[in-house]
Amino acid sequence: MENEEKLARLTEREKVCLRHWLQHKSAKEIAADLHISHHAVEKRLKMARTKLGTTSSMAAARLLSKAEGYDQTVAQASDLTAPSRQSYSAHIWPLILGAIAMTFIAAALLLLLQSAGDEAAHPDTVLQVRQGDEQLDLVLANLISSAEIGSNGEVFLANPLSDQRYLQPQSGYYWQISAAGHQDLPSRSLWDRTLEVKGSEASLGKPLYYDSNQFPSQRLRVAQRSISLPGSDVEWKFIVARPREMPD
Structure with a gap:
């Protein structure tokens, strides 16, 4: 109940900044997304920390995320974008072709081993x-x-x-x-x-x-x-x- 009362004191602008901060964005990146100054972002984050009684903006962002029922923690920095379909295909096709080639090689070796086994079983x-x-x-x-x-x-x-x-x-x-x-x-x-x-x-x-x-x-x-x-x-x-x- 105490956390709910604290979270209720947050403004919508402070919540937006916390959600962006949870994605490991910097104050400048958040400012660019929201079209405000980074000083304004830092002020809103500071107010959110004060209202929630946390020592870090990330702790405040996680409290908000938990209360809203989802966790948007991003393991990688925001400037690391997902690989394009073309890049994915360029990497996956050599793996597929390699697997096919290995399958044919294994089948050929199996036939050779079977033939050698037959001859070894009846050498005379x-x-x-x-x-x-x-x-x-x-x-x-x-x-x-x-x-x-x-x-x-x-x-x-x-x-x-x-x-x-x-x-x-x-x-x-x-x-x-x-x-x-x-x-x-x-x-x-x-x-x-x-x-x-x-x-x-x-x-x-x-x-x-x-x-x-x-x-x-x-x-x-x-x-x-x-x-x-x-x-x-x-x-x-x-x-x-x-x-x-x-x-x-």
């Missing part, structure tokens, strides 16, 4: 597939270098492969040379069977590797390459196969 399998494909490449190269076109237009091997596994029936090691309109030239190990020929999936001169379950009792790893041979106007497909599980 991955190594065996690579080694097996390299062996298939060598057999393909030998077949292609030994292949010639006879007088009847059919393909034959000038130097047959020396690997005995391609002679043993149903050994899982097979080769075959095929072309549209021509008789297949198979390895003896195929016996009375033939390897399936991939169509346009194997581009000319580029090897194609794939797994095959063509023969129910044998799971095969196959390499196929399409070649144009001298003396022939057709595309010949060279196919080699090995067991998918490489022996120790």
Whole structure:
């Protein structure tokens, strides 16, 4: 009740000065806002302190603010203005783009770690597939270098492969040379069977590797390459196969 009586003694001009003072404005700044002299501002603040019984203008301003139900205390000086929208955008966009870039980098690292984890979990399998494909490449190269076109237009091997596994029936090691309109030239190990020929999936001169379950009792790893041979106007497909599980 005592404070209410003291506050009731304040004039409206004194209250206005206290509200401005609460915003950390100087007497000159308040004077400029109110279009009066700074001496008048200081006089009104002094009268407000006297009426409220405080030793500082800020204490008087806070009493008024509390009585009026709000606190307008400003942490920064009045000459510090809020950043413009353009300034805000100039600062926030690099942060957003940086976050996006970090997200992509993290995703790429995760994929690399997953791939490395898969290979680490099955090192023997991955190594065996690579080694097996390299062996298939060598057999393909030998077949292609030994292949010639006879007088009847059919393909034959000038130097047959020396690997005995391609002679043993149903050994899982097979080769075959095929072309549209021509008789297949198979390895003896195929016996009375033939390897399936991939169509346009194997581009000319580029090897194609794939797994095959063509023969129910044998799971095969196959390499196929399409070649144009001298003396022939057709595309010949060279196919080699090995067991998918490489022996120790």
